Amino acid sequence: DVILRGDFDNSYEITVDYGIMDEVVSDLCDEKFGCTPVVICDENTRELFGHELVEKLAVKGVDPLLLTVPAGENSKSLDVFGSLLEAMLEAGITRQDVVVALGGGVVGDLSGYVAGSYMRGINFVQVPTTLLSQVDSAVGGKVAVNISGGKNYCGMFYQPRRVYSDISALDTLPEREILSGLGEVVKHGFIYDRDFVEFLRDNAEKVLKLDKEVMSRVVSRCCEIKADVVSRDEKEGGMRRILNYGHTVGHAIETFAGYKKSHGECVAYGMRIVARACSKAGILSGDDLELHDEVMDRLGLATGDIDIDPSLIMELMKRDKKVKQGAVVIVALDKLGHAVVREDFPLELIEAELKDLS
Ligand code: NAD
Ligand code: ZN
Missing domain, CATH: 1.20.1090.10 (Dehydroquinate synthase-like - alpha domain)
Incomplete structure (x- = not known):
């Protein structure tokens, strides 16, 4: 495990291993990071990992909110950001709940900004599924969406509580x-x-x-x-x-x-x-x-x-x-x-x- 320590409110752990989705499930069931998990995926990661995660949580009596955005950079937009916040409010998500980013850098950057903004900030966990997100975007706390004038021009520094990098996820990556x-x-x-x-x-x-x-x-x-x-x-x-x-x-x-x-x-x-x-x-x-x-x-x-x-x-x-x-x-x-x-x-x-x- 890599422990990220620094001048943050709290340091956090980055776990790198293969086949660690079960650990994610058990930590979410344990309410280690918050009550209801809001799992954010894109269309691809929903099919590859999202349904399975939701099923495993359901077996243990946890009922997450699964939110899906289109795959691709265009989802890092203020529109998509806004619709995620609205969907969370409608579902009654509170400050005690946790946003789980399940996908590549697009999902991670977008979800992190959602987590950092919803009710002035709720718990955030990253489950990066691309190599780029595992080695780069999921570490360091930069979260953002794009505006027409520039990429990543609307965002913040918001650290996750934990990062789970599953090497097995890379097997399906193009x-x-x-x-x-x-x-x-x-x-x-x-x-x-x-x-x-x-x-x-x-x-x-x-x-x-x-x-x-x-x-x-x-x-x-x-x-x-x-x-x-x-x-x-x-x-x-x-x-x-x-x-x-x-x-x-x-x-x-x-x-x-x-x-x-x-x-x-x-x-x-x-x-x-x-x-x-x-x-x-x-x-x-x-x-x-x-x-x-x-x-x-x-x-x-x-x-x-x-x-x-x-x-x-x-x-x-x-x-x-x-x-x-x-x-x-x-x-x-x-x-x-x-x-x-x-x-x-x-x-x-x-x-x-x-x-x-x-
Ligand atoms: P991405 O999230 O768009 O993922 C690439 C593609 O792979 C998508 O189509 C996705 O659906 C698919 N995918 C994801 N996981 C998969 C899997 N396991 N198997 C098969 N397909 C899978 O792109 P990315 O390269 O992960 O991230 C790019 C983004 O990261 C950019 O928006 C960039 O700005 C951002 N970024 C942020 C930081 C940071 O510090 N926050 C650093 C570098 C890059
Ligand atoms: Zn880069």
């Missing part, structure tokens, strides 16, 4: 979603833990086969790293920004591609580009760049050229900066396993790498 999650997995190694990067390189085949032992270690280590970073800087004043490695460029590629490419894939390209630029700038050694690229090759991340317009990507990065009122912030690596936040990074080096890849 390859595209696995790769998206792996982008964030290697990121954690690149910014924080060289040994973990080597572990990923040496176990790449098992990772791609979703070997249970290996994936338990992978997910746990990512949670530890993210928890460590976040607990030092919950509200993102400084250190937390290193988690954005590959993201400044990645977001621009994501926007350019009209969100047709997965988030992790775009971040993977972002990391490749920044690492090469770091090496050209003389910050990152050639050996480190080699290992950086080798692990990504073995995992099948951001291999090959992509169809992008380099100058438009640069424009998008600068536009993003205007919104945030500051310089273009690039998270750079000064060695593999260590990141530095730079506001003065030579952007022309990034543009050159973009041209090289396109």
